[in-house]
Amino acid sequence: MEKFIVKGEVRLNGSIRCSGAKNATLPIMAATLLCSGLCIIHNVPQLKDIKVMQDILSLFGVTIKREASTLIMDTSNIRVSDIPEHLMREMRASIFLMGPLLGRFKKVRLSYPGGCAIGPRPIDLHLKALTRIGAKVRESFGYIEAEAEKLVGNEIHFDFPSVGATENAMMAAVLAEGTTMIRNAAREPEITDLQNFLNKMGARIKGAGTDTITIEGVSRLNPAEHQIIPDRIEAGTFLLAGAMTRGDVTIENISPDFLFSVTNKIQEIGADITLGPNFIRIKADEIRATDVKTLPHPGFPTDLQAPILSLLSIAKGTSIVTETIFENRFKHVDELTRMGAKIKVEGRSAIVRGVANLTGAVVAATDLRAGGALVLAALAAEGISEIENVHYIDRGYEHFERKLQSLGADILRCQ
Ligand SMILES: CC(=O)N[C@H]1[C@@H](OP(=O)(O)OP(=O)(O)OC[C@H]2O[C@@H](n3ccc(=O)[nH]c3=O)[C@H](O)[C@@H]2O)O[C@H](CO)[C@@H](O)[C@@H]1O
Ligand SMILES: C=C(OP(=O)(O)O)C(=O)O
Numbered sequence: 001m002e003k004f005i006v007k008g009e010v011r012l013n014g015s016i017r018c019s020g021a022k023n024a025t026l027p028i029m030a031a032t033l034l035c036s037g038l039c040i041i042h043n044v045p046q047l048k049d050i051k052v053m054q055d056i057l058s059l060f061g062v063t064i065k066r067e068a069s070t071l072i073m074d075t076s077n078i079r080v081s082d083i084p085e086h087l088m089r090e091m092r093a094s095i096f097l098m099g100p101l102l103g104r105f106k107k108v109r110l111s112y113p114g115g116c117a118i119g120p121r122p123i124d125l126h127l128k129a130l131t132r133i134g135a136k137v138r139e140s141f142g143y144i145e146a147e148a149e150k151l152v153g154n155e156i157h158f159d160f161p162s163v164g165a166t167e168n169a170m171m172a173a174v175l176a177e178g179t180t181m182i183r184n185a186a187r188e189p190e191i192t193d194l195q196n197f198l199n200k201m202g203a204r205i206k207g208a209g210t211d212t213i214t215i216e217g218v219s220r221l222n223p224a225e226h227q228i229i230p231d232r233i234e235a236g237t238f239l240l241a242g243a244m245t246r247g248d249v250t251i252e253n254i255s256p257d258f259l260f261s262v263t264n265k266i267q268e269i270g271a272d273i274t275l276g277p278n279f280i281r282i283k284a285d286e287i288r289a290t291d292v293k294t295l296p297h298p299g300f301p302t303d304l305q306a307p308i309l310s311l312l313s314i315a316k317g318t319s320i321v322t323e324t325i326f327e328n329r330f331k332h333v334d335e336l337t338r339m340g341a342k343i344k345v346e347g348r349s350a351i352v353r354g355v356a357n358l359t360g361a362v363v364a365a366t367d368l369r370a371g372g373a374l375v376l377a378a379l380a381a382e383g384i385s386e387i388e389n390v391h392y393i394d395r396g397y398e399h400f401e402r403k404l405q406s407l408g409a410d411i412l413r414c415q
Helices: 022-034 048-059 085-090 092-105 124-132 163-173 189-200 232-244 256-268 302-312 332-338 368-380 390-394 400-406
Strands: 003-007 013-017 038-042 063-067 070-074 107-111 136-140 143-147 155-157 179-183 204-206 212-216 225-227 248-252 272-275 279-283 318-322 342-346 349-353 362-364 384-388 410-414
Touching (some): 003 368, 013 400, 022 048, 048 063, 085 107, 092 107, 092 124, 092 143, 124 155, 124 163, 163 189, 163 212, 189 204, 189 225, 232 248, 232 256, 232 279, 256 272, 302 318, 302 349, 302 368, 332 362, 362 368, 368 390, 368 400, 368 410, 384 390
Parallel strands (some): 038 225, 155 179, 362 384
Antiparallel strands (some): 038 070, 063 070, 107 143, 136 143, 179 212, 248 279, 272 279, 318 349
């Protein structure tokens, strides 16, 4: 198992280029199953989750070639297939296969998706949405089967704006007869990216980015070429790394619009933020405590809760971080405590008493963003830290240590 060795207390300095967004790429890759022909997807990050999606799609007869950050995906010879349970379990995003397969073949059978252990992650909203447009869903022996003679547009109202359920509903409804309206839809930028890709394929979707999405069904979709949006979570993590090390870091190739909730928070705690048309720069010195509550977009993203908790652990004063999206997303707290952080979890909140210094320790990533958060803590800590379970970090941060090294960090990957 690989680990990172980090020597802390180096101020990060310089600029990095933001990679393409994992959470936009995964549903878009799944959406290529909706057409027959050659789709070209640019700005695809090299990540473990993307490789798993490639493996799953190749079972369906999709041939995929990577040229640098471009995927050339040929869906001309798709066949229906089962997805082995071990691949479904690899990541949450395997559930994205459901919408497109149902849309295209009117039938899908798969087991429950896996993914990071950050609390229960039911798929009831996905299934309800598919049922609303005519699918009959059966769940038995750990498998879900959905089929429909035809899919028919309808109103879907989500009790909660689930990102994945909104995306699955969009991908199933594009080939339905008539119009589907999704209310209380999630508003994340990745949903707008999916809408843009599907529309390039010939879909008629509008409203992504708002809480109401309208999909006028069409009879077929064509292959398309698309550029994935930048990864706002990666950008946010590097901004927080800049603040954590009292550094001066510029993230290039990122639209500040994606990150207002994060840049506002960072300003609130005393760092200087410069927003450009296509970049964000952070300069930080002393950091003050603040309260943070995760919310669906445009609120503060849950995927940056762990990284900002690391930062607040060395802020001046006491902060309260409340996680409202996932029930069990504070596993990094025990590890941060080993590094000298003073954090107490009470229900859905973490009370963080800022300390002057963290100290290096051997810690283990418990999930993707928890792993990112521990690296951030190690960058600021006195002495040397070892971060185990790097495979979680590789799920979602492209060339993480290389990018940090380019900013001056002393970080090495080893066995
Ligand atoms: C691949 C991907 O894009 N992952 C992101 C996506 O995950 P994901 O799509 O899984 O997140 P959701 O928005 O669906 O989940 C949010 C909340 O809704 C609940 N829920 C969801 C679906 C459902 O059928 N029933 C239900 O109760 C979940 O348990 C969770 O408490 O959005 C999350 C919230 O921004 C991010 O943290 C993940 O990085
Ligand atoms: C939780 C995440 O991803 P997933 O939904 O794929 O588990 C994440 O990207 O932080």
